[in-house]
Every structure is written in structure tokens, then in C-alpha cells.
Amino acid sequence: MQVKQKVYELYKGTVERVTGPRTVSAFLEKGVLSVAEFTLAGDNLVSKCPTWSWEAGDPSKKKPYLPPDKQFLVTRNVPCLRRAVSLEEEYDAEGAEVVLDDDEDGEGWLATHGVQASKAKEEEDIPSMDTLDIGKAEEIKSIPSYFGAGEKQDEEEDIPDMDTYEDTGDDSIASTQPSYFVTEEPEDDNILRTRTYDVSITYDKYYQTPRVWLTGYDESRMPLKPELVFEDISQDHARKTVTIEDHPHFLAGKHASVHPCKHAAVMKKIIDVLMSRGVEPEVDKYLFIFLKFMASVIPTIEYDYTMDFDLGSASR
Amino acid sequence: MAAKAEGRPRPLKVEAITSCVEVGFGDALRRLKLDVLGTDDSPIPITGYYTPCTHAKVSGLFRLCPESLVPSSVNSFGSRNNCPVMGTLINTNNMRGFQNLDMAHLLREEAKKILHDIMSGKIEGDPSLLLRFLVISFADLKNWKIYYNVAFPSIVFNSRMTLLSLHSASQVLSQEEATSLSKSLKEWRSSNETTVLPFFLVDISSNSSATIRQLKDLKDCQDSNQKLLFGFYDHGCHQDYPGWALRNYITFLNLRWKIEKVRFFCYREKRGGLDLQKSLIGESLFSAPNGWDDPDYVPEAIGWEGEKPGDERKEKKLKEINLESMNPASQDEEKQ
Numbered sequence: 001m002q003v004k005q006k007v008y009e010l011y012k013g014t015v016e017r018v019t020g021p022r023t024v025s026a027f028l029e030k031g032v033l034s035v036a037e038f039t040l041a042g043d044n045l046v047s048k049c050p051t052w053s054w055e056a057g058d059p060s061k062k063k064p065y066l067p068p069d070k071q072f073l074v075t076r077n078v079p080c081l082r083r084a085v086s087l088e089e090e091y092d093a094e095g096a097e098v099v100l101d102d103d104e105d106g107e108g109w110l111a112t113h114g115v116q117a118s119k120a121k122e123e124e125d126i127p128s129m130d131t132l133d134i135g136k137a138e139e140i141k142s143i144p145s146y147f148g149a150g151e152k153q154d155e156e157e158d159i160p161d162m163d164t165y166e167d168t169g170d171d172s173i174a175s176t177q178p179s180y181f182v183t184e185e186p187e188d189d190n191i192l193r194t195r196t197y198d199v200s201i202t203y204d205k206y207y208q209t210p211r212v213w214l215t216g217y218d219e220s221r222m223p224l225k226p227e228l229v230f231e232d233i234s235q236d237h238a239r240k241t242v243t244i245e246d247h248p249h250f251l252a253g254k255h256a257s258v259h260p261c262k263h264a265a266v267m268k269k270i271i272d273v274l275m276s277r278g279v280e281p282e283v284d285k286y287l288f289i290f291l292k293f294m295a296s297v298i299p300t301i302e303y304d305y306t307m308d309f310d311l312g313s314a315s316r
Numbered sequence: 317m318a319a320k321a322e323g324r325p326r327p328l329k330v331e332a333i334t335s336c337v338e339v340g341f342g343d344a345l346r347r348l349k350l351d352v353l354g355t356d357d358s359p360i361p362i363t364g365y366y367t368p369c370t371h372a373k374v375s376g377l378f379r380l381c382p383e384s385l386v387p388s389s390v391n392s393f394g395s396r397n398n399c400p401v402m403g404t405l406i407n408t409n410n411m412r413g414f415q416n417l418d419m420a421h422l423l424r425e426e427a428k429k430i431l432h433d434i435m436s437g438k439i440e441g442d443p444s445l446l447l448r449f450l451v452i453s454f455a456d457l458k459n460w461k462i463y464y465n466v467a468f469p470s471i472v473f474n475s476r477m478t479l480l481s482l483h484s485a486s487q488v489l490s491q492e493e494a495t496s497l498s499k500s501l502k503e504w505r506s507s508n509e510t511t512v513l514p515f516f517l518v519d520i521s522s523n524s525s526a527t528i529r530q531l532k533d534l535k536d537c538q539d540s541n542q543k544l545l546f547g548f549y550d551h552g553c554h555q556d557y558p559g560w561a562l563r564n565y566i567t568f569l570n571l572r573w574k575i576e577k578v579r580f581f582c583y584r585e586k587r588g589g590l591d592l593q594k595s596l597i598g599e600s601l602f603s604a605p606n607g608w609d610d611p612d613y614v615p616e617a618i619g620w621e622g623e624k625p626g627d628e629r630k631e632k633k634l635k636e637i638n639l640e641s642m643n644p645a646s647q648d649e650e651k652q
Binding site for chain 1: 334335336337338339340342343344367370371373374376377379382393395396397398505506587588589635637638639641642
């Protein structure tokens with residue numbers, strides 16, 4: 001497996017070297033992005049969702065076809081409140097999955113639940129493909145409520161690792177015992193298991209699409225073993241479309257990545273749906289649609305892709 | 317959602333910072349030791365990256381990453397999501413050296429630097445110096461491991477800091493004030509010049525319009541009858557406690573500007589903008605005792621990460637980064 005992957009990476013690298021970057025837009029026809037379009041869409045994401053930023057990454061891994069300070073996009077410290085596995089058990093009970101692209105490989109993208117399930121409290125945290133109300137030409141406002149609604153209901157849960165310090169002053173300072181620390185020990189069954197993720201988006205020159213990478217941290221902010229990341233990936237994708245690899249812009253560590261081989265096809269399908277409803281999506285909105293689509297693969301990682309503006313121009 | 321509206325004065329408690337040390341930092345340290353440091357274990361300046369709380373359920377980041385070890389002369393990394401903070405790294409050559417470090421002494425030395433920066437007026441120019449931090453480490457190159465501890469020094473005086481009140485900002489501000497404050501902070505956070513400054517002044521005039529100013533512009537806030545809040549990027553996400561940064565801030569305001577009663581503003585974000593529910597406005601009371609301004613005075617300090625009541629220093633829990641995935645030998649094994 002490892003060797004096969006290495007050979008493949010070598011092949012892909014060679015193709016990337018000898019072929020020039022895409023310069024002509026094929027966004028509507030093929031669901032792919034040119035380098036300039038990736039930069040444009042990234043700028044738009046950063047300006048609408050400031051939790052995302054452009055970064056340069058390691059200088060030795062700089063891609064010459066991208067601007068030096070805009071090599072990839074990243075949002076850090078994104079909470080992942082529970083495991084995708086537990087989420088899916090609930091969905092199975094609801095019986096409400098929708099296959100978006102069920103091709104012969106059986107690697108179709110899944111929308112994690114149908115519209116009818118979204119009424120339940122548990123589902124409100126989780127973005128769904130179906131509520132991306134693509135057909136309407138009006139402003140799309142449905143997405144922000146996912147985060148807002150979830151926060152209020154979870155408010156009573158404890159925050160883990162809450163060390164508090166009390167300045168008792170007077171007597172204890174000179175003494176050798178640090179008796180002024182007060183620790184709030186969370187109730188055992190009440191600990192919020194909050195993993196966090198750094199989510200980065202790189203440009204994959206071979207597939208001409210964005211590519212998502214995940215770097216996980218456990219509840220005490222120690223790096224998470226990449227294998228454990230699979231617990232936070234929709235089980236239809238774990239170990240199939242999601243692989244553990246070297247990051248194109250970081251020197252160290254192994255990172256989980258959603259393999260981009262199907263990205264263009266799925267994006268093309270979404271674009272077709274939009275077009276059939278009379279909306280021509282604008283290319284600078286690509287990453288918003290893309291991140292919404294990624295949410296079906298990593299349903300419990302609550303990154304920001306708030307969309308409170310038009311997707312594109314209505315042609316009616 | 318709202319903070320408990322407790323009115324009675326109580327000792328100020330704050331939420332500690334949990335550092336986030338990336339594998340990339342460990343790898344960069346490994347290479348620095350191999351290529352540059354050798355057996356040199358003298359302190360070197362490093363950079364940490366601080367953010368306010370950005371999500372209701374997790375506190376803000378304090379990261380150490382590969383850029384942390386790039387010398388500050390060439391390090392241009394920094395953005396709204398990565399406010400650079402100066403720190404010190406002491407990398408020892410072996411486990412014994414690491415364990416023999418006098419952690420209490422090292423912490424006091426860092427606290428003394430903070431005290432010096434407060435008194436010299438350096439903080440006004442670079443407020444992030446209030447967040448100065450310390451890392452001690454041992455890079456075990458043979459076993460592909462980095463052992464480390466991080467401290468966020470906070471000066472402790474022989475008198476207590478008292479919290480008089482603490483509320484969610486949404487409860488304290490009028491609608492007009494809240495709207496104006498959100499707008500001003502959005503501008504502050506989107507300007508390259510100010511977004512990396514974690515401490516600032518909030519000036520709310522009698523007509524409810526809010527202006528955000530840098531600490532060095534205090535004189536512009538001291539006329540008329542406006543409300544003055546001492547704002548800071550609060551990493552904490554707890555509704556009943558401000559974050560760690562408040563302690564050194566209060567110390568600064570008292571020692572340097574002789575302010576005993578501080579109205580503070582804990583800035584917290586949601587989706588990249590001000591979160592009025594999570595942000596806190598409170599009032600604290602503190603006056604430093606005599607004697608601290610002696611030039612030889614070495615302050616008491618606290619701040620080793622994870623320090624708990626009754627901890628014996630010798631049994632301090634080490635944190636470690638595993639770099640095994642960088643080991644070419646282990647990668648070869650995987651292939652077979």
C-alpha cells in the first residue's frame with residue numbers, strides 16, 4: 001500500500017511538473033479551478049469568514065505557481081465535539097441518508113441526512129447538503145443558524161481542562177507550597193470531549209481542485225495520531241477517500257486528507273443542480289460550496305463557511 | 317448563556333492557558349539542535365502565536381509552530397489569527413539537565429522581565445509583552461522525542477486581586493453602544509496595523525459611540541465624561557472567569573498608570589467577529605503593596621502549565637512530542 005502510494009505520488013508529481021497550471025476557466029463545465037480562480041475564491045473565503053487565513057507554509061515547499069504568501073488556506077482550533085461514528089448511529093436510526101453520487105466504485109458522496117431529520121436537536125449542529133438552498137435566488141441565510149442553535153443548547157456542558165487560579169494573596173506567597181491553584185475538576189460523566197482540528201485547504205494541481213487536510217488535537221491539545229482522525233470522518237469515507245499523507249506545505253507530521261479524485265465530479269454535479277434551478281454560481285463562491293460538500297465527509301468538525309450572500313447571479 | 321450576575325466582591329480567578337505545540341515545532345527544534353545549536357543550551361528568543369477565543373466551546377489558541385523558531389529579524393509571520401508573542405526557549409542537552417532546571421527561579425526571571433517592561437514603558441509600544449512565555453525542553457534526538465514544559469508567567473504580589481463584578485457584555489452595553497463597539501472592533505481586527513495588538517482601550521462616548529485606541533494613546537481618552545474600558549483579546553471561553561491575560565494587564569494598569577479600579581473588557585469572537593454574549597465586562601480592584609519598585613526586587617510568579625495544588629516540582633508531568641513519523645528508519649519499516 002505504502003509503495004503503491006509512493007509510486008503514485010511520484011507519477012502525479014511528474015505530471016504536475018510537466019503540465020502547466022490551468023489558466024482557462026472550466027469551473028462550470030468540469031467543476032475544476034484554475035490557480036487564479038483558487039486564489040480568487042480563497043480571498044473571498046478569508047474576507048467573508050475571517051477564521052480562515054492564507055499562509056505561506058514551509059519555504060522549501062513553496063509552489064511557484066501560487067502567490068508566495070497565499071500558498072494554502074487554514075482555519076485552526078476548530079472544535080469537534082463528538083465522534084462521527086456516534087453521529088452515524090443516530091442517522092442509521094433515522095434512516096435518512098441521501099447518496100449524491102453513487103457511482104460504480106461505491107464511493108459516492110453522502111449527504112449525511114435528509115431534510116426531515118433536521119428538526120431534531122442533535123442534527124442542528126451539522127450542516128447538510130440538502131439545506132444548501134441552492135435553487136433560491138434570494139440571499140441564503142440558512143447556514144449561520146447551525147452554529148448559533150447548537151451553542152445555546154450545549155451551554156450547560158462543562159469545559160474540559162479548566163484550570164483556575166485564585167490569588168489568595170497575603171500569607172501563601174513566600175511559602176514553598178503552591179497552595180493558590182484551584183482546579184475545577186469536571187464531573188466524570190460531564191466532561192466534554194473536545195478534540196480540535198486545524199483544517200487546511202491546498203490547491204491540487206493534478207486534479208485542479210482544492211484539497212482538504214486535517215490535523216487533529218486531543219482534549220488536552222496534544223497532537224492526535226492520524227489514525228484517530230478516522231473517528232471523525234464519515235465511515236463511508238474513512239480509509240477510502242480519506243488517506244494519511246505528508247502535507248504539501250508542512251515539513252513535519254502525517255496528516256489526514258480527503259482525496260480529491262472525485263471532487264471535480266461532485267462539484268460539477270452541484271453546479272448542474274444550481275444551473276438547472278436558474279442560478280449560475282460565481283467562481284469566487286467555489287470554496288463555500290466546496291466546504292459545504294466537505295461537511296458530509298467530516299460532519300462533526302465545525303469549521304466556518306457561513307454564507308449569507310448570493311451564490312451567483314440568477315438568470316431569470 | 318449569560319455570566320452569573322454575582323455582585324459580591326471575590327478573589328479574581330482566571331482561566332489558564334493550555335499551549336498547543338505542533339509536531340512541526342518539535343521537528344523544527346530537532347533540526348535547529350542538529351544544525352545550529354549543537355550543545356549550546358543558552359536561552360533563545362522564540363515566538364508564540366496567541367488568539368482570542370473564537371468558538372463558544374473551546375478556548376483560544378496559544379500555538380508553537382515551525383515559524384516560532386525563525387529568528388525575529390526575518391520572521392514576518394503574524395495575522396489576525398496569529399498574534400505574535402515573544403518568549404524564551406531553554407533547550408537542555410539531556411534529561412538530567414532538563415530535570416535539574418530551577419523552574420521557580422526561571423519563572424521569576426521571566427516575570428522580572430515583564431515587570432521591567434511595565435516600568436520602562438515598553439508595554440505601551442508592544443502590549444503583547446504582557447503575554448511573555450517560557451519553554452524548557454530536552455530534544456531526545458536518538459529516540460525521536462521532545463520533552464517540554466511551557467509557562468505563562470504571571471506576577472504575584474503580596475496583595476490580592478479582587479473581582480467586583482462580571483457580566484456578559486450584552487447585558488452591560490446598550491444596543492447603540494453594542495452596535496458601535498462591534499463596528500469599531502471589526503475595523504481594529506481587519507487593520508494589519510492593530511489586529512496583532514492583544515491589549516487596547518475602548519472609549520465609549522456619551523453619545524454611545526465606541527472608539528478603539530492603542531494603549532499608547534491613553535491621553536486621548538482622558539478628557540470628558542466618556543466610559544473607558546480596558547480591553548484585551550481573551551483566550552478564555554468560560555462565562556464565569558476572564559482569561560489569564562487579565563492578571564498581568566491589571567498589574568500593568570496599577571503599577572504604570574496607578575489605576576486601582578479597572579473596568580475591563582474580555583474580547584471574544586464568534587465566526588471572526590465580536591461575540592457580545594461570550595465577551596465579558598467586569599470590574600477589578602487591585603493595589604500593589606510597597607517595595608516592588610526596588611530595582612533589585614524579584615517578583616513572585618506563577619504560571620507553569622498544568623500546575624495543580626500540592627504539586628511537588630520534581631514530579632512535574634512532562635509533555636512530549638513524538639517525532640517517530642519523521643524517522644526515516646520507521647518509514648522504511650512501514651514500506652515492507
